[in-house]
Amino acid sequence: MTQLLYDGSYEGWLTAVFEIYEYKLKDVVFAKEQISNTLLFSDTHFVITDNVKANRVLNGLEQRLSHQGFNNLYFAFLSEMDQIEDILFRFVEYVFSSPINIEGDLSRNEVLDVKKAAHLTGKESHRMKAFVRFKLTKDNLYYAIIEPDCDVLTLIEQHFKNRYADQRWLIYDSRRKYGIYYDLENVSTVEMQFESNPSSRFLAEINDENEEFFENLWRNYFKSVNIESRKNTKLHIKHMPKRYWKNLTEKIPNLKNKRTI
Amino acid sequence: MVQERVMEKLAILADAAKYDVSCSSGQSTRKNKNKGLGDTGSGICHAFTEDGRCVSLLKILLTNHCIFDCAYCVSRKSNDIKRAAFTVQEVVDLTIGFYRRNYIEGLFLSSGIFDNADYTMERLVRIVKKLRLEENFNGYIHLKAIPGASEELLKEAGLYADRLSVNVEMPTEQSLKLLAPDKNHKDVIKPMQYLKNEIIGYQEEKKSNYKTPLFAPAGQSTQMVIGATKENDMEILGMANYFYEQMKMRRVYYSGYVPISYDNRLPAIGTPVPMIRENRLYQADWLIRYYGFNVNEIVGFDQPNLDLDIDPKLGWALRNLHQFPVDINMADLELIQRIPGIGFLSAKKIVAARKFKKLQPEDLKKLGIAYNRSKYFLAFSSPFYLQKDLTPIQIKSQILNMQNSKYKNNFSNQLALF
Numbered sequence: 001m002t003q004l005l006y007d008g009s010y011e012g013w014l015t016a017v018f019e020i021y022e023y024k025l026k027d028v029v030f031a032k033e034q035i036s037n038t039l040l041f042s043d044t045h046f047v048i049t050d051n052v053k054a055n056r057v058l059n060g061l062e063q064r065l066s067h068q069g070f071n072n073l074y075f076a077f078l079s080e081m082d083q084i085e086d087i088l089f090r091f092v093e094y095v096f097s098s099p100i101n102i103e104g105d106l107s108r109n110e111v112l113d114v115k116k117a118a119h120l121t122g123k124e125s126h127r128m129k130a131f132v133r134f135k136l137t138k139d140n141l142y143y144a145i146i147e148p149d150c151d152v153l154t155l156i157e158q159h160f161k162n163r164y165a166d167q168r169w170l171i172y173d174s175r176r177k178y179g180i181y182y183d184l185e186n187v188s189t190v191e192m193q194f195e196s197n198p199s200s201r202f203l204a205e206i207n208d209e210n211e212e213f214f215e216n217l218w219r220n221y222f223k224s225v226n227i228e229s230r231k232n233t234k235l236h237i238k239h240m241p242k243r244y245w246k247n248l249t250e251k252i253p254n255l256k257n258k259r260t261i
Numbered sequence: 262m263v264q265e266r267v268m269e270k271l272a273i274l275a276d277a278a279k280y281d282v283s284c285s286s287g288q289s290t291r292k293n294k295n296k297g298l299g300d301t302g303s304g305i306c307h308a309f310t311e312d313g314r315c316v317s318l319l320k321i322l323l324t325n326h327c328i329f330d331c332a333y334c335v336s337r338k339s340n341d342i343k344r345a346a347f348t349v350q351e352v353v354d355l356t357i358g359f360y361r362r363n364y365i366e367g368l369f370l371s372s373g374i375f376d377n378a379d380y381t382m383e384r385l386v387r388i389v390k391k392l393r394l395e396e397n398f399n400g401y402i403h404l405k406a407i408p409g410a411s412e413e414l415l416k417e418a419g420l421y422a423d424r425l426s427v428n429v430e431m432p433t434e435q436s437l438k439l440l441a442p443d444k445n446h447k448d449v450i451k452p453m454q455y456l457k458n459e460i461i462g463y464q465e466e467k468k469s470n471y472k473t474p475l476f477a478p479a480g481q482s483t484q485m486v487i488g489a490t491k492e493n494d495m496e497i498l499g500m501a502n503y504f505y506e507q508m509k510m511r512r513v514y515y516s517g518y519v520p521i522s523y524d525n526r527l528p529a530i531g532t533p534v535p536m537i538r539e540n541r542l543y544q545a546d547w548l549i550r551y552y553g554f555n556v557n558e559i560v561g562f563d564q565p566n567l568d569l570d571i572d573p574k575l576g577w578a579l580r581n582l583h584q585f586p587v588d589i590n591m592a593d594l595e596l597i598q599r600i601p602g603i604g605f606l607s608a609k610k611i612v613a614a615r616k617f618k619k620l621q622p623e624d625l626k627k628l629g630i631a632y633n634r635s636k637y638f639l640a641f642s643s644p645f646y647l648q649k650d651l652t653p654i655q656i657k658s659q660i661l662n663m664q665n666s667k668y669k670n671n672f673s674n675q676l677a678l679f
Contacts, residue, residue, distance in 0.1 A: 104613030107624040130305045134362040142361060159303070165296040166397075167361060184296075213264055214358050220268055221359075224275040225320065226310040229519055229534055235313025239306070249364075250308055 001027045006047040008032040010077050013085055014054035016047040017092055030085035057092075064095050069103040076117035078151045079124075087113045125152040129159050132171055133249045135215075136208040142169040145194065145247050153180050157187050215249050222250035270345040271355070277325040277336050278371055281428070282484060282516045286317045286366035286401040289423035289479040297397030298360065301423060301479075305366055318369040318403060319359050323347055323384060327373030331441035332524045333430070333489050336373045340522070346375075352388050353396065360400050367401030367423070368392070378409035386414055389421040401479070408448040412455055419459055424479035424511070427452050429504075432497045436490035440526060453508050456481050461509070480511035487542065488535035489518035489527055493565040498545055502556045505549070515542045541567040548574055551605060552598050571657060575601040578638055579653040586640035589625070590615050602635030633663055 002025045006012035013030065020028055025045065062070050076088055091114045094102055105111045127148070134142035142164070153173055157180050160169065164182070172179035172194050181190045204212075245251040287304020306315035324346035325336040335342065347355075356368045370388060374381050385404055392398040404422035406415055418425060427449055431437040434446040456477065463476035483504055487497060501513040517539035520530045545567055548554040552574070559573050560566070568576045578585065578601045587596050589611055597608040607630045614620060614628065621641060626632045637656045651659075 102617070105617040106610050106614040106628055107618060107620065112627060126305070129303065130307045132363045136362070144363070162293055162300050164298065164361070164363075165293055166298050210358075214362060217268060217271055217355070218359065218362070218364050220272055221275050221319070222308060222310065222316065224272045225279045225314075225316060227279060227312050227314075227519060227534075230312035230314075230517075230536065232313040233311065236309055236311045239309035239313065239315070248308070 001029065001042040003042045003044045004028055004030050004047055005033050005044060006030065007049055009049060010074060011051060011054040012047060012049040013077065013088070014057045015050045016085075017089060018050075018053035018057050019045070019047060020089070022053075028086075028089070030083075030089070061092065061095060064098075064101060066101065066103060069101070072114060072118035075121040075155075076114045078155070079117040079121045080150055081117050081120065084117055087117065121150040121152065121155070124148050124150040125155040127244075128152050128156050131244055131248060132156075132160075133247065134169060135203075136211050137206050138208055140168060140208075142167050143172065144170070145172050145174050147175045147243075147247065148173065151176060153178070153189075161187050216254060219250050219254060267351060267355075270347055270351070271321070273343050273345040274322045274325060274347060275320065277373075278320045278322045278369070280335065280516060280519060281320065281369070281371060282314075282514045283369070283403065283426060283482055283512065284315050284317045284320070285424075285479075285482075285512060286403075288511060289401055291399050291401070291423060291475060291478060293399045295397065297399055298357070299367070299398055299400030301367070301399065301401045303366070307364055307366065317366045318401065319356055319365045319367070320369040321347070321352070321355075321371075323352065323370060323372035323381075323388070324375055325373045326375045328376070329374055329441065329443040331430070331444065332522060332526055333440050333486055333518065335521050337522075349384065349388050349391065353391050356392060356400075357396055357398065360398070365400075367403070369403040371405040372407070374407060378407045379411050379414060382407045382410035382414045382418070386418050386421070389418065393421045403479075406452045406456065406481075408444065408452060410452065415452055415455055416459065419456065419463075419477040420474060422477060423475075424482060425456055425477050426482045426484070427456075428484045429500070430484070430486055431490060432485050432487070432492040432500045433490075436492065440490065453481065453483070453504075457508050480509070482510055482512040482514065483508075484514040484516055486518050487515050487539060493560075494538075494542065494545070494567045495560040495562070495565040497542060498549070498556050498560055501546060502549065513546065515539050515546070537569050538567070541569060541573060545573045548577075553595055554599075570661060572601070574599070575634070575657075575660065579657055582653060585638040587638060588640045590619050590641065600635050600638045602631035602633075602638075634660055 004016045004020070004025075006016045016030060019025070023045070029042075061073065065073075073088065073091075077084060081087070090110045094108070094110045102108075102111060106115065128146055132144045132146060134144045136142055151173075153171065156171070160171065161182055166184070168182060168184055170179050170181045170190070172192070174194060177193070178189060178191045179194075180187050240248070240251070284306075285304060287302065289301035291301045293300040304317070306317050308316040310316060322336070324344070325342070326344050326346060327334075327336045327338055330338040352368070352370065359365045360367065370385055372381050372385060385407070389402050389404055392402065402422045403424045403426065404418050406418060406425045406427045408427055415425070429449050430444070431440060437444055437446055460477055460480060463473060466473045485497060485500065497515070504510040504513050517535045518528060519534050520528050520532045523530060545559050548559060549556055554577070558577055564580070567573050571579075578599070587600055589597060594608055594612050597603060597611055598605050603611070607628065610628050611620065611625070611630070614624065618624075619641070622632060622636070625635070637651065637660075
């Protein structure tokens, strides 16, 4: 058995795939560099990310897959599902071994698993387009914190750039510790540490004077549009799972009001 | 003080608007221009209320003052409730403030009729115009067309709004007369007709000149209140079908009546909202729009109401067992879509996967198809699946026993004894 250690990037994984063919490696498993869970009784192959090799794999795949099938591969990679690298590699092997496009062969696990993983990422990226809640700071920056299940920032970047073309914004993924920042011209990736549980005094200092008012308006609106006689908690939670609540303004009770009660 | 008043108005005017169920925001083509604010085309539900309904738009009334006295409406003249009215600027500020924070996809603006139709419509138009021209706002706007408003105002509304809607409110003219004596069926149909023609005209012109300014790019929709009056599902779906075919509507919404009045023409307060019926109507609506069903296949004089305990597709299949089993390895996509338990996405998956091998029951389960429901209607070519000869009633009871519906209690056999 050979363990392939790669840097965790998509290009790194593609390089690894190239080298499996290049060195005719058998019985491979993938592992990310930072997680040093060295397997017993296995050889370790270190992969150094190489864009030329990565592109050759990509070109081969692009020729054998539809546009969507090709994109699905990247989506599936971003799902960060357990052992996704191995799942994807089995798919890639099947793609390269077949003379025809095999995307539709959904009764094969190699194909179905990738489709499912891609679907998961797609769903999560759509959710994040919905669940971002910007707060406005005194210096006119709209910022939001999210904790998506999949690594979707690169997928939602264009959407936010198109939509909020005239305001500076920052969306921070507090699980993966990086964010995307738009400066009215371009979007760039920023690495930073963000206080995950800032005090209300700190927020009052940085937030725009009207920020709290708008948050309360939104909470008020959210409450007012509910129809009590149609209450359906199960459906509510299905659409807005509890793990997202801590970053959703309307699901966070207003602390000030609480204190007076 | 000003802030408190806006807060109070928002509560009143959002509460009054929430019985309008339309919330779609995905069908427009408006794009962000000149680095302005907002675009459309995504159809995003930003939040979901505790009743499980989606919040996509800031849905408010400009005012709940109304000169009409429609029995089914919370804002009716004779109802003793708090009244409020936004200023034009307040609506603009709320929309922009919410939109910039990514709370919403846009604005849904309706209004009670104050003074007269034109006066009300003129105010609504002034708001959208301001949003588009002064704020360079390209988000989604759904605007109510006020029945009786002049064609000039409707035309102007269409230039700035993405979707326009006139609510037919009641499925038949008699019901409208009974519950909304101030309203006239013709007044409702007339603006629909006008908008239909304008929208078609715009689409035609667009073909020869791509710079033609947008006119209601997300089309028009309407809404019917159901369960407030005695219409059966055949009348309701027949009316919906008329709107789809004759008025080229994008959507017809069904709003289960929420009892809000002691008026004896209406179901008493405390009567449950007909949520299951509403759900079945939407299912039937989808079958007509996306699955190639004709309304006559779903309801008819011998079957004027939809079954409440089973969905309309299963109901249709049980009445038409002679059309089954369908061979999933051979049949056309259109036929596969008609099998209960197989939606159009599943049907597509089946058609893709069967090119590679003859599909077996375990393959269908793997694809995520509701096999336990669909198995009564399927044939597999090889090895030939033996279909037991079950009657429609036997199939129905087996399927009902299998599913664990939250509605189950409503249909237990014991109820039939009483």
